[in-house]
Amino acid sequence: MDYVFQKGENVILQIPLATEVELGCPLEKAFYSVYDMNSAPVIENEPVDLENVTNCGFDEEVILTIPPLDPIDMPVIKGAPRAFYRVMVEFVGETGFIHRHNVEFYLEDKLVDLEPPTNSFANYGYLMSLAGSMSSVECLMDSSFEERLPAFIQAFKEMQSVPLSIVRDRRKVALFPCFQGGEELSEKEKQELSYAQVLQANYILGGSPIEERRKSGLVSGSVGSSSNFYRGDKPLSIPLGNDALDAIKSYISWSVRLGRS
Incomplete structure (x- = not known):
């Protein structure tokens, strides 16, 4: 499944909350980082609000809100100008054990018209x-x-x-x-x-x-x-x-x- 968001808008993701079984101890804190299509970090070690949690069936998910990103390059992917990003969330247990979860998403730009000579040789x-x-x-x-x-x-x-x-x-x-x-x-x-x-x-x-x-x-x-x-x-x-x-x-x-x- 592709997660696609519009450029200039917040990116809102629901991330499965690391359990005590996965961590081997109670969860203490969490951080997230965002990497672009070249694996370069654009956001690093930003704290995750562990109070912002929702239930999804039998599991709990933390709601992660990423502020608008400004990609430099948006190549055509699947028929639209898109920029690829990867989010890595690190859940840290009380003993220091880290459980990592990765989510990928695209930012999609709104279609613009052909405007010679700005972006085309002709209409x-x-x-x-x-x-x-x-x-x-x-x-x-x-x-x-x-x-x-x-x-x-x-x-x-x-x-x-x-x-x-x-x-x-x-x-x-x-x-x-x-x-x-x-x-x-x-x-x-x-x-x-x-x-x-x-x-x-x-x-x-x-x-x-x-x-x-x-x-x-x-x-x-x-x-x-x-x-x-x-x-x-x-x-x-x-x-x-x-x-x-x-x-x-x-x-x-x-x-x-x-x-x-």
Whole structure:
């Protein structure tokens, strides 16, 4: 079961209270810590109010209220921008024995619209018009609006990690931050970059499982009783799928100007 809470709201969890049998002695105190998706602590050793207890059948549960968290990164997980967290509650007995209980949850961001140039190369209707003419985006077309929208935003974000350039005054300049700074795209540039954004959104929604396995180091695969083989060193990891990379290869430049001189 996934526990999902809205970003900006309190996270309220019911944690099974450690029993005297589990601790080997009466419970004295408890603390909780919260860790983000990189296992970095965001809250450490915060006291738990052991007076805030509720009965759940034959068991008792302590109600844990975590103040609003502010995740830096919210990748698309299960069709929505989500941030993963883990809560560890430590119940301490009178003898010092510690019983630990872990709970995982997600913070989910509310859907926002596509707003070029802030988070997309084009609006939703333009991207879906392109997708309707493409034969290789089945995952995107089979998804709901609530799944497509964050996938388009995540695709745009991931394209920013690649050194893309456009030509202005016979010079190559970095696409980002020029585009978000108000630089107008030609119709050709808009169409080609939007095309790649659609392909990447499809990839995010599960459009290339074979490519994902290769990125994990798979060099051989078969069916039946045969085994898959993984190499020890993974290939260079680039967030974009191969289809999207191929669509924007003419825009990739490893040495570009950050802006106009």
